[in-house]
Amino acid sequence: MRRLVWTASGAALAGLAPMVLANGWNMPVGVTDVSREIHSLHMTIFWICVVIGVIVFGAIFFSLFRYRHSRGHKAAHFHEHTAVEVVWTLIPLLILVAMAVPATATLKSMYDASDAELDVMITGQQWRWRYEYLGEDVAFLSNLATSREAIEGRQAKGEHYLLEVDEPLVLPTGRKVRLLLTSDDVVHSWWVPDLAVKQDAVPGFVNENWVEIDEPGVYRGQCAELCGRNHGFMPAVVRAVEPERFDAWLAERQAAASEAALGLDREWGMAELMEKGEAVYGTICASCHQPDGSGSPPAFPALAGNQALIDDRRRHIETVVNGVAGSAMPAFRGTLNAIELAAVITYERNAWGNDTGDVVQPSAIAERLAD
Amino acid sequence: MASHLPPTSTPQHSQPASAGLAGEAHAPYRGLRRWLLTTNHKEIGTLYLVFSLSMFFIGGLFAMVIRAELFQPGLQLVRPEFFNQMTTMHGLIMVFGAVMPAFVGLANWMVPLQIGAPDMALPRLNNFSFWLLPVAFAILLATLVMPGGAPDFGWTFYAPLSTTYAPPSTTFFIFSLHLAGISSILGAINIIATILNLRAPGMRMMDMPLFVWTWLITAFLLIAVMPVLAGVITMMLLDINFGTSFFNAAGGGDPVLFQHLFWFFGHPEVYIMILPAFGIVSVIIPTFARKRLFGYASMVYATASIAILSFLVWAHHMFIVGLPLVAELFFMYSTMLIAVPTGVKVFNWVTTLFRGSISFEPPMLFALAFVVLFTIGGFSGLMLAIAPADFQYHDTYFVVAHFHYVLVPGAVFAIMAGVYYWLPKWTGHYPHLRLSQWHFWLSVIGVNLTFFPMHFAGLAGMPRRIPDYALQFADFNMVTSLGGFLFGASQLLFVVVVVRCVRGGERAPAKAWEGAEDLEWSLPSPAPLHTFETPPQVRPRES
Numbered sequence: 001m002r003r004l005v006w007t008a009s010g011a012a013l014a015g016l017a018p019m020v021l022a023n024g025w026n027m028p029v030g031v032t033d034v035s036r037e038i039h040s041l042h043m044t045i046f047w048i049c050v051v052i053g054v055i056v057f058g059a060i061f062f063s064l065f066r067y068r069h070s071r072g073h074k075a076a077h078f079h080e081h082t083a084v085e086v087v088w089t090l091i092p093l094l095i096l097v098a099m100a101v102p103a104t105a106t107l108k109s110m111y112d113a114s115d116a117e118l119d120v121m122i123t124g125q126q127w128r129w130r131y132e133y134l135g136e137d138v139a140f141l142s143n144l145a146t147s148r149e150a151i152e153g154r155q156a157k158g159e160h161y162l163l164e165v166d167e168p169l170v171l172p173t174g175r176k177v178r179l180l181l182t183s184d185d186v187v188h189s190w191w192v193p194d195l196a197v198k199q200d201a202v203p204g205f206v207n208e209n210w211v212e213i214d215e216p217g218v219y220r221g222q223c224a225e226l227c228g229r230n231h232g233f234m235p236a237v238v239r240a241v242e243p244e245r246f247d248a249w250l251a252e253r254q255a256a257a258s259e260a261a262l263g264l265d266r267e268w269g270m271a272e273l274m275e276k277g278e279a280v281y282g283t284i285c286a287s288c289h290q291p292d293g294s295g296s297p298p299a300f301p302a303l304a305g306n307q308a309l310i311d312d313r314r315r316h317i318e319t320v321v322n323g324v325a326g327s328a329m330p331a332f333r334g335t336l337n338a339i340e341l342a343a344v345i346t347y348e349r350n351a352w353g354n355d356t357g358d359v360v361q362p363s364a365i366a367e368r369l370a371d
Numbered sequence: 372m373a374s375h376l377p378p379t380s381t382p383q384h385s386q387p388a389s390a391g392l393a394g395e396a397h398a399p400y401r402g403l404r405r406w407l408l409t410t411n412h413k414e415i416g417t418l419y420l421v422f423s424l425s426m427f428f429i430g431g432l433f434a435m436v437i438r439a440e441l442f443q444p445g446l447q448l449v450r451p452e453f454f455n456q457m458t459t460m461h462g463l464i465m466v467f468g469a470v471m472p473a474f475v476g477l478a479n480w481m482v483p484l485q486i487g488a489p490d491m492a493l494p495r496l497n498n499f500s501f502w503l504l505p506v507a508f509a510i511l512l513a514t515l516v517m518p519g520g521a522p523d524f525g526w527t528f529y530a531p532l533s534t535t536y537a538p539p540s541t542t543f544f545i546f547s548l549h550l551a552g553i554s555s556i557l558g559a560i561n562i563i564a565t566i567l568n569l570r571a572p573g574m575r576m577m578d579m580p581l582f583v584w585t586w587l588i589t590a591f592l593l594i595a596v597m598p599v600l601a602g603v604i605t606m607m608l609l610d611i612n613f614g615t616s617f618f619n620a621a622g623g624g625d626p627v628l629f630q631h632l633f634w635f636f637g638h639p640e641v642y643i644m645i646l647p648a649f650g651i652v653s654v655i656i657p658t659f660a661r662k663r664l665f666g667y668a669s670m671v672y673a674t675a676s677i678a679i680l681s682f683l684v685w686a687h688h689m690f691i692v693g694l695p696l697v698a699e700l701f702f703m704y705s706t707m708l709i710a711v712p713t714g715v716k717v718f719n720w721v722t723t724l725f726r727g728s729i730s731f732e733p734p735m736l737f738a739l740a741f742v743v744l745f746t747i748g749g750f751s752g753l754m755l756a757i758a759p760a761d762f763q764y765h766d767t768y769f770v771v772a773h774f775h776y777v778l779v780p781g782a783v784f785a786i787m788a789g790v791y792y793w794l795p796k797w798t799g800h801y802p803h804l805r806l807s808q809w810h811f812w813l814s815v816i817g818v819n820l821t822f823f824p825m826h827f828a829g830l831a832g833m834p835r836r837i838p839d840y841a842l843q844f845a846d847f848n849m850v851t852s853l854g855g856f857l858f859g860a861s862q863l864l865f866v867v868v869v870v871r872c873v874r875g876g877e878r879a880p881a882k883a884w885e886g887a888e889d890l891e892w893s894l895p896s897p898a899p900l901h902t903f904e905t906p907p908q909v910r911p912r913e914s
Contacts (some may be wrong), residue, residue, distance in 0.1 A: 060724060
């Protein structure tokens with residue numbers, strides 16, 4: 001009977017182990033050299049811990065069964081043994097040295113971002129990422145694409161619930177890419193597990209990391225450092241494509257960017273600014289000031305019916321463009337272009353019954369930005 | 372019944388409390404004034420423990436809110452900003468309101484009894500340091516109903532989220548933490564003064580029970596790091612209210628400086644919450660193994676080494692903040708080094724059990740669970756020390772699993788072990804055996820169901836402090852939530868056990884446990900209000 005129990009529990013453990021070690025329960029192996037090295041470090045130290053655990057817990061449970069008072073066992077009297085104590089101080093020390101050697105090597109390669117072929121600036125903002133391909137004139141924002149309805153349970157949750165964005169960071173495979181990280185507001189942390197890149201984005205500092213992806217694919221992660229209310233709704237998604245496709249994509253984006261700049265000279269109508277403004281407001285401003293402009297005071301003031309905003313157009317523009325020092329309101333001059341700024345300011349001045357009738361022209365904003 | 376009980380001699384009833392001179396010196400206040408004005412170490416110890424238990428339930432309630440929201444994906448019960456307030460308040464209340472005061476309470480009760488002192492060295496200061504706490508935590512809890520809500524930036528309150536972007540209640544949070552910090556510093560001074568000055572004649576330092584030793588070392592840690600905490604929150608206060616820019620990059624400040632200062636306090640702080648636990652377990656295991664603690668001296672040295680190392684490892688909480696390579700290496704090596712003295716402690720406990728004569732009374736159950744489950748927390752700690760791997764573990768549920776293993780089945784179980792161990796001395800009654808066993812087993816199952824799946828969720832990629840999560844984490848979270856509810860509900864049993872034990876139960880003799888050796892067991896149970904008015908004579912520990 002007893003043997004049966006042992007066999008059964010042994011079989012259960014043996015069955016469980018592969019399941020536990022399979023993906024979804026364990027750290028992903030990932031798609032870079034660094035991620036594979038980290039995974040193998042992780043597994044090595046895991047098994048070292050398992051072995052130590054089996055010995056220590058084995059000794060405990062053996063003693064608990066063997067030396068029970070209820071079985072009439074009499075306690076021995078030893079309580080010191082210098083040699084034994086020296087040995088179990090030295091052996092762990094040696095194990096630690098053995099672990100430190102490969103860890104040091106991996107860490108060194110992780111810190112070597114030299115010879116990168118592409119530089120990408122990643123800027124954290126409450127609550128989105130901004131990606132800028134340095135020297136390529138391509139930059140865009142990457143926002144959560146999961147709908148509010150899905151989050152609040154009024155709509156089915158898709159496969160990539162909370163890990164989907166409107167525009168992923170596109171990177172080439174097989175090229176070393178240097179990632180430069182900073183933040184516009186609080187500390188964020190950009191993390192994609194399959195790339196084994198997790199690096200804090202700290203306001204006022206630029207951190208460095210790098211990645212060289214082996215396989216095309218979509219790799220999903222999210223912000224890892226608590227950054228305020230929507231910290232859980234700030235995914236970081238990377239789409240890795242072959243180098244040729246990446247170059248084509250980059251050229252396409254460059255063309256689109258120069259086309260967008262063309263709209264600066266002409267006179268914009270109220271309707272088109274309102275339409276564009278509503279879209280910008282929805283992705284950028286609504287997370288704090290709410291879709292209906294009601295805000296969440298005291299940190300985020302209401303915009304609907306905000307008399308200071310309605311009365312003072314100059315100050316409104318100044319606030320959106322340059323932010324408010326010492327408050328949660330960031331400067332959007334680096335995040336949005338002149339057309340987007342003009343559109344969203346026009347929208348805020350006319351939506352939700354603000355009805356000022358003001359039309360803010362992109363050209364005016366462009367002049368303001370040039371100052 | 373009660374086969375767990377040691378063979379008893381004649382039951383010893385408590386001596387009249389007013390027998391000694393001290394009893395006559397104070398007019399015995401009644402009712403509220405008695406508790407408000409008491410300078411007696413036992414009464415203050417009781418106040419600390421009751422306060423800590425109330426905070427444990429308030430902090431636990433916040434944890435239940437968190438687990439209810441995380442029971443399934445999507446936002447169901449609370450809004451994200453309230454969720455953040457819950458995680459923050461849960462952490463702050465548990466660390467500063469539950470675990471630390473519980474250890475101070477145990478120290479108040481037991482340090483004088485274990486060293487043969489009549490009271491703490493500074494009784495009035497003792498009263499003051501306790502009564503700061505209810506004020507501090509009333510202020511902290513009041514922030515929940517202030518405009519903008521309670522602090523919502525995590526118990527680590529990283530700037531600038533906790534300064535420029537913080538709710539207005541943050542200033543109250545800072546004041547509250549200042550008060551709690553002053554309380555801790557004064558308490559630590561008192562404990563050091565007591566241990567160094569009031570030991571019974573004949574008791575050398577190396578004769579002190581390990582609970583006294585670990586508390587002595589902890590008290591020095593408190594005095595060293597609490598002022599650092601006070602400094603960093605004062606800098607926050609200045610940033611928020613007086614226009615300075617310590618942590619504001621736009622004004623030339625440095626958000627990373629905040630993290631260095633915080634963790635210079637924060638890492639010793641986590642040892643403040645575990646060293647006294649080591650002490651309790653080192654007292655309980657020999658009692659129920661009926662065998663002297665193996666390697667007493669090396670236990671003391673290991674505790675001291677852990678305390679010293681704790682000042683050299685703080686940046687292992689900051690491996691991904693952008694430290695230079697040499698700093699990463701230094702902090703990785705120094706952190707790994709902590710495994711050595713910690714390992715010595717575990718090996719010593721195991722060797723104490725080896726060839727003992729072991730019985731399984733409730734305090735021993737909790738102490739044994741401590742050794743096993745704390746070691747699991749130690750293993751994950753060792754994994755986290757490997758800096759390259761920490762790039763994957765950092766800020767995930769793997770970390771949450773790690774520190775809950777060392778704090779719940781670690782610190783909290785040790786506190787409960789201590790309470791079960793000393794309840795007979797405090798109340799004169801044994802805790803109800805069956806109920807205590809139920810409490811233990813439900814707690815052990817609950818704690819593992821709660822925290823073990825967190826390892827998997829973290830490795831699979833779930834960041835901490837999120838109110839909603841991707842679908843692949845759903846199963847882990849559901850198990851964790853169910854385990855959390857079980858663990859939370861089981862703690863009500865603990866209250867039942869303690870209340871029943873205070874009111875009555877099987878009478879305990881002076882030496883309530885057969886294998887107990889320390890001085891407190893020479894006193895009647897329950898211990899009278901004033902003890903050791905004439906110092907006992909202590910025979911030096913033979914080696």
